[in-house]
Amino acid sequence: xxxxxxxxxxxxxxxxxxxEHSSLLPQDMMSYIGxxxxxxxxxxxxxxxxxxxGRRIVQVAQAMSLTEDVLAAALADHLPEDxxxxxxxxxxxxxxxxxxxxxxxxxxxxxxxxxxxxxxAVRRYVQPFLNALSAAGNFSVDSQILYYAMLGxxxxxxxxxxxxYLDMHSLPxxxxxxxxxxxxxxxxxxxxxxxxxxxxxxxxxxxxxQDKDGAxxxxxxxxxxxxxxxMVYNVDSKTYNASVLPVRVExxxxxxxxxxxxxxxxxxxxxQPQVPPKCLLSGPTSEGLMTxxxxxxxxxxxxxNLATATTTLTSLAQLLGKISNIVIKDDVASEVYKAVAAxxxxxxxxxxxxxxxxxxxxxxxxTSSELAFFDPSLLHxxxxxxxxxxxxxxxxxxxxxxxxxx
Amino acid sequence: MAxxxxxxxxxxxxxxxxxxCLAEPPRDSLREELVITPLPSGDVAATFQFRTRWDSExxxxxxxxxxxxxxALGQLISKYSLRELHLSFTQGFWRTRYWGPPFxxxxxxxxxxxxxxxxxxxxxxxxxxxxxxxxxxxxxSLNFIDSTNTVTPTASFKPLGLANDxxxxxxRYAVLPxxxxxxxxxTPWKKLLPCSSKAGLSVLLKADRLFHTSYHSQAVHIxxxxxxxxCTSISWELRQTLSVVFDAFITGQGKKDWxxxxxxxxxxxxxxxxASESRVYVDITTYNQDNETLEVHPPPTTTxxxxxxxxxxxxxxxDLLDTxxxxxxxxxxxQLKWKRPPENxxxxxxxxxxxxxxxxxxxxxxxPANSVTKVSIQFERALLKWTEYTPDPNHGFYVSPSVLxxxxxxxxxxxxxxxxxxxxxxxLFPVSxxxxxxxxxxxxxxxxxxxxPDFSMPYNVICLTCTVVAVCxxxxxxxxxxxxxxxxxxxxxxxxxxxNLIRRAxxxxxx
Numbered sequence: 001x002x003x004x005x006x007x008x009x010x011x012x013x014x015x016x017x018x019x020e021h022s023s024l025l026p027q028d029m030m031s032y033i034g035x036x037x038x039x040x041x042x043x044x045x046x047x048x049x050x051x052x053x054g055r056r057i058v059q060v061a062q063a064m065s066l067t068e069d070v071l072a073a074a075l076a077d078h079l080p081e082d083x084x085x086x087x088x089x090x091x092x093x094x095x096x097x098x099x100x101x102x103x104x105x106x107x108x109x110x111x112x113x114x115x116x117x118x119x120x121a122v123r124r125y126v127q128p129f130l131n132a133l134s135a136a137g138n139f140s141v142d143s144q145i146l147y148y149a150m151l152g153x154x155x156x157x158x159x160x161x162x163x164x165y166l167d168m169h170s171l172p173x174x175x176x177x178x179x180x181x182x183x184x185x186x187x188x189x190x191x192x193x194x195x196x197x198x199x200x201x202x203x204x205x206x207x208x209x210q211d212k213d214g215a216x217x218x219x220x221x222x223x224x225x226x227x228x229x230x231m232v233y234n235v236d237s238k239t240y241n242a243s244v245l246p247v248r249v250e251x252x253x254x255x256x257x258x259x260x261x262x263x264x265x266x267x268x269x270x271x272q273p274q275v276p277p278k279c280l281l282s283g284p285t286s287e288g289l290m291t292x293x294x295x296x297x298x299x300x301x302x303x304x305n306l307a308t309a310t311t312t313l314t315s316l317a318q319l320l321g322k323i324s325n326i327v328i329k330d331d332v333a334s335e336v337y338k339a340v341a342a343x344x345x346x347x348x349x350x351x352x353x354x355x356x357x358x359x360x361x362x363x364x365x366x367t368s369s370e371l372a373f374f375d376p377s378l379l380h381x382x383x384x385x386x387x388x389x390x391x392x393x394x395x396x397x398x399x400x401x402x403x404x405x406x
Numbered sequence: 407m408a409x410x411x412x413x414x415x416x417x418x419x420x421x422x423x424x425x426x427c428l429a430e431p432p433r434d435s436l437r438e439e440l441v442i443t444p445l446p447s448g449d450v451a452a453t454f455q456f457r458t459r460w461d462s463e464x465x466x467x468x469x470x471x472x473x474x475x476x477x478a479l480g481q482l483i484s485k486y487s488l489r490e491l492h493l494s495f496t497q498g499f500w501r502t503r504y505w506g507p508p509f510x511x512x513x514x515x516x517x518x519x520x521x522x523x524x525x526x527x528x529x530x531x532x533x534x535x536x537x538x539x540x541x542x543x544x545x546x547s548l549n550f551i552d553s554t555n556t557v558t559p560t561a562s563f564k565p566l567g568l569a570n571d572x573x574x575x576x577x578r579y580a581v582l583p584x585x586x587x588x589x590x591x592x593t594p595w596k597k598l599l600p601c602s603s604k605a606g607l608s609v610l611l612k613a614d615r616l617f618h619t620s621y622h623s624q625a626v627h628i629x630x631x632x633x634x635x636x637c638t639s640i641s642w643e644l645r646q647t648l649s650v651v652f653d654a655f656i657t658g659q660g661k662k663d664w665x666x667x668x669x670x671x672x673x674x675x676x677x678x679x680x681a682s683e684s685r686v687y688v689d690i691t692t693y694n695q696d697n698e699t700l701e702v703h704p705p706p707t708t709t710x711x712x713x714x715x716x717x718x719x720x721x722x723x724x725d726l727l728d729t730x731x732x733x734x735x736x737x738x739x740x741q742l743k744w745k746r747p748p749e750n751x752x753x754x755x756x757x758x759x760x761x762x763x764x765x766x767x768x769x770x771x772x773x774p775a776n777s778v779t780k781v782s783i784q785f786e787r788a789l790l791k792w793t794e795y796t797p798d799p800n801h802g803f804y805v806s807p808s809v810l811x812x813x814x815x816x817x818x819x820x821x822x823x824x825x826x827x828x829x830x831x832x833x834l835f836p837v838s839x840x841x842x843x844x845x846x847x848x849x850x851x852x853x854x855x856x857x858x859p860d861f862s863m864p865y866n867v868i869c870l871t872c873t874v875v876a877v878c879x880x881x882x883x884x885x886x887x888x889x890x891x892x893x894x895x896x897x898x899x900x901x902x903x904x905x906n907l908i909r910r911a912x913x914x915x916x917x
Contacts, residue, residue: 101477109679110605119471142481144472147680148604181597183478186539187485246679 008037010135011295011355013064015039015057030278031060035290039064059276064292066299073269074300078307090225091269094301094308096363097138097190100126102260103182104251105149108201112235113246116197118143121253129261132287133268135356136297140188152177155204164200164207166232171209171222174230193267194228195260199235199249206234221259229263231256261288270297298359302350305362309343312369332375339368434460434474436600437683438607441721444689444700444742447504448654449620450664453647454607456599460642461633474680475644476598478543479628483642486532489576490521490565493540494625497587497617498651507715510647512623516546516585521565522576533578545590551580567629568640587622589613595624598646606678606726607686610670611648621651655755665741673737677726684726688740691719703741787856795858805852813842 008014018024020043025032032040039060044052072079076090092098102122106114122141130139151174155164166174178196185192200207208216209232223229233256239247270293275281282290313336320326342365349358436458443451460475472480482488494512502508518537526532533556541548560574592613599608616622627645652669654662666673677684687710692700706722713719724731724740732738752770756763773779820840825833835844906916 110676142470142472142477144477145474147600148602181602183476183597185481186478186543187481 008291010298011353013037013039013061013292015041015060017041017043017053017057020044025280028278029280031056031276032280033060033064033273033275033282035282035285037064037292037295056276060279063273063275063279064296066296067274070269070296070300071303074304075307078311091300092191092193092226092267094304094366095137095191096367097140097188099185099188099190099192100130100139100141100264101182101185101192101194102141102143103194103196104143104145105151105178105196105198106145106147107150107199108203109147109246111202111245111247112199112249114145114199114249114251116251116256117253121257125253125257125261128287129264129289132289133294133297135294135359136268136301138190140190142185144183146181149178149181151198155200155207161208164204165210165216166207167210167214168212172224175224175227192228193264195263196228196230197251197256198230198232199251200232202245206237207232208234219259219262221263223263223266225267228267229260231259265289268297269300295355298355299350302346302355302359302362305359305366306343306346306350309339309362309365309369312366312373313339313343316369316373326378327380329375329377332372332378335368335372335375339365339372342368433462434458436474436678436681438678438681439683439685439687440607440610441509441687442689442740442742443506444664444692444744445505445651448662448744449505449651450654450669450742451505451508451621451649451651452669453509453649454611456608456646458600458644459631460644461639462642463640474600475642479598479626479644482536482539482543483628486536487523487526488520488536488628489523489569489630490567491518491628492520492566492625493518493544493627494623495544495546495585495587495591496621496623498619498621498623500621500623500651505651508649509715510623510625510649512625513581513583515581515583516548517579517581518548518551519563519577519579521569522578524571524573524576526576529576529578537580544594546585548582548585550582555582556580565629566627567631567643568637587624588617592616592624595626595646595648598626598644600680601678605676606681606684607674608678609675610666610672612670612672615670616648616650619650620653621649623650624648655757662744663742666739673739674726674732675737676734677732681727686724686726686738686740687721688724688742689719690722691717701743703743704738787854789857789859792859795861799856799858799861802853802855805854807851808849810847810849812845812847814845815842816840 014037016038018040022042025040025042030042034040041053041056041060043049046052073091074094077093102118104114104116104118106112122143126141130141133139151166153166153170153173155166157163158165179194182194182196209220209222211217219231220234221229221231233251235247235249239249265288270289273281273293284290316336320328342361346358346361346365349355349361436456438456439454441453441455443453445451458474458476460480470477470480470484479491482491494517496512496514496517499514500508500511518540520533520536522529522532530553534552537548537551540546557579558574558577559579563577563579564572592611596603596608596611601608603609603611625645625647627643627647629643630640631643633639633641652664674686688702688706690700690702690706690709702722704724706724708723708725710721710723711718724738726732726738752768754766754768756766758765767783769781771779820837820843822837822840835846837843902917909916
């Protein structure tokens with residue numbers, strides 16, 4: 001709708017105030033949130049004009065930038081339980097990179113010969129999204145097909161719709177049996193996000209997921225925070241007409257990628273913004289991510305990194321106080337100094353609003369603090385208890401006795 | 407903890423033109439095979455091979471998509487720039503003298519040898535990381551591989567796949583002879599198979615039978631091969647092999663007929679739908695000869711003849727993809743039977759059970775004339791529980807004498823014996839005809855020196871402990887209770903006292 005004049009700096013927001021009767025916005029809309037860090041607010045001719053316009057600007061800014069619940073979600077691991085409601089979703093822990101694995105589970109290869117064009121789908125849909133997110137870390141994508149991989153739960157038959165269903169309470173039990181087949185990533189240290197596409201076997205087709213009211217979920221998919229998502233893809237019953245097994249199934253990647261990308265956004269904590277009343281939200285971009293959503297993510301990540309680094313350094317200091325046997329070598333000490341300097345720099349940059357450098361500094365802080373805390377040389381003398389130091393005095397009574405006799 | 411949330415409202419994304427795309431033709435294929443070889447000693451050897459061929463270029467970068475080829479191994483190839491990888495876990499030793507030459511032998515323990523590609527800059531660092539990652543994948547202690555047990559052979563381990571140049575700087579070889587193979591190593595090996603022990607030949611891989619064998623060897627081999635005869639392009643080949651030898655006495659209880667059910671406690675039910683070829687080969691070389699000692703059921707319809715390892719052999723082929731052989735109502739249970747016992751004679755062996763029953767070995771042998779026959783048995787010495795030793799354990803333990811019962815041909819024909827008329831020394835053993843006589847001989851009992859513990863140790867320990875306690879207690883008691891007081895020295899001796907007595911008697915003052 002609006003032409004973007006120049007590229008905005010990260011962490012910044014530009015708000016245009018237009019006249020009350022301008023036709024840029026539809027008549028009943030008071031504000032508009034654009035995809036690239038710009039917003040438009042309708043002005044007003046009134047005695048309290050500044051207050052009203054100021055309130056509208058504040059509402060728009062709160063929708064587009066860091067709010068308290070985003071911060072609370074980022075600091076979820078560090079807050080005590082009563083301040084944090086367990087029902088809120090936990091986003092992924094901040095890490096230097098992520099590995100995303102798409103797996104197609106085919107438990108019945110005798111009946112279904114499933115083909116999916118995963119390479120094209122990743123190239124067209126997932127890669128642009130990850131390129132837009134590339135400031136938040138390194139991403140790598142993999143895919144595999146697993147045969148004879150069953151879900152751990154037996155679906156129940158619903159005679160009303162003559163289909164099988166999995167109700168909401170059995171969903172947490174689905175993941176564990178499958179996870180042993182998925183294979184953890186052998187070659188990288190980044191956390192893995194798994195997206196599974198399950199084609200139910202012929203005996204249990206069609207299979208639907210029910211929500212807590214007993215109605216089938218529209219997308220037939222669910223996700224688990226900090227792990228990934230599972231979608232059930234039912235084979236169209238018309239393809240069984242020829243009744244020659246196995247039937248060839250071509251997966252509709254558009255439908256599948258819609259769901260997986262939405263789950264990916266939720267896993268990262270990019271939630272739907274709280275749009276203020278009478279505000280028009282711009283349509284989705286081609287990558288699926290608005291720039292100010294990325295800014296919110298980077299803010300939350302920086303804060304989380306700072307909290308993690310601080311906690312790690314504090315734990316190290318407390319440990320040193322309690323156990324006198326820990327050895328701190330020079331390189332560990334230099335990592336601690338680097339971590340502290342990075343924490344201070346990141347806090348300063350956040351206070352002055354330079355988001356990109358603050359995020360980079362916070363990542364350095366986390367890396368240095370973890371290197372210092374988990375260095376194996378700290379424990380070289382740990383298992384040398386104090387009572388063993390007095391073993392040399394074992395022979396004292398005997399020697400004393402023998403000297404006294406003479 | 408998984409708080410599973412059904413996805414209620416997807417964000418509508420403007421997706422580019424997707425639509426229906428035809429998937430590419432399959433780029434990998436699977437062949438599986440089982441070879442059953444009856445061995446001359448009455449044992450049976452079974453060798454499984456699962457081969458996945460992945461038609462993909464050599465350098466793997468960027469996004470990787472896997473179908474039949476397992477993702478864990480594919481990621482290893484790309485991350486560590488491998489050219490070839492050979493890893494084997496073995497328990498036991500292949501006895502070439504009794505069993506014949508093996509298809510593929512592996513050393514006892516774990517063996518790993520790897521050819522890296524020439525783009526690798528620090529081979530030792532990659533080797534260390536690779537052995538650690540493999541020890542995680544296969545649940546084995548391969549992380550003990552370091553520079554103290556790694557070598558770079560220059561002549562023996564040339565690449566088994568395609569190779570342009572062989573600079574042996576990129577080869578590393580290590581063996582861990584102490585590594586024990588168990589179910590923990592078999593389970594991740596089975597998980598790499600596409601049909602994963604649910605269909606096809608991998609159904610037979612049950613750990614409790616596979617480890618009840620004299621020889622068990624499982625291996626993973628990755629190498630680049632030519633895609634076609636003209637070698638215009640290259641594919642990756644993954645071979646997973648498993649060789650076991652079933653012992654006639656331990657598994658077969660002495661009977662010489664084998665079937666798939668007796669060996670693996672399973673039969674073949676259905677072929678793997680992902681395999682392009684799934685076959686069982688049975689070695690029937692002895693079957694085709696005239697004496698017909700071996701019988702195979704179901705009777706083979708096709709055979710395969712070739713020169714294998716230097717000798718001409720014939721194999722019966724059972725094709726699992728052939729619906730006449732195996733379908734929904736019929737299982738395939740291949741049976742082998744020895745129609746008459748081999749020339750070794752009859753052997754009955756009953757192994758011992760600890761503290762229940764002893765070993766029993768009976769042999770029916772025909773001794774050739776003018777010859778010496780030696781029978782040897784290997785045994786191990788073990789320690790008993792300390793209450794089970796006899797009062798004089800250093801004397802040794804007795805093994806009961808062996809018995810030799812024989813029907814010796816008689817030089818002179820004898821007439822049948824009348825029990826009442828003939829003398830007593832002639833009627834000890836019944837004889838059926840006069841041409842031979844029965845004799846039973848015994849050997850001397852065997853005295854075996856077994857390791858005995860030192861029974862004087864409890865006494866020694868008690869003495870030492872009591873001495874130490876006594877010394878310590880004595881010292882402490884002295885320290886706590888000893889007091890010093892001054893004492894007048896006693897002056898003079900016995901003579902002075904006598905003199906004082908006499909003086910007192912005389913009324914004179916004492917000295």
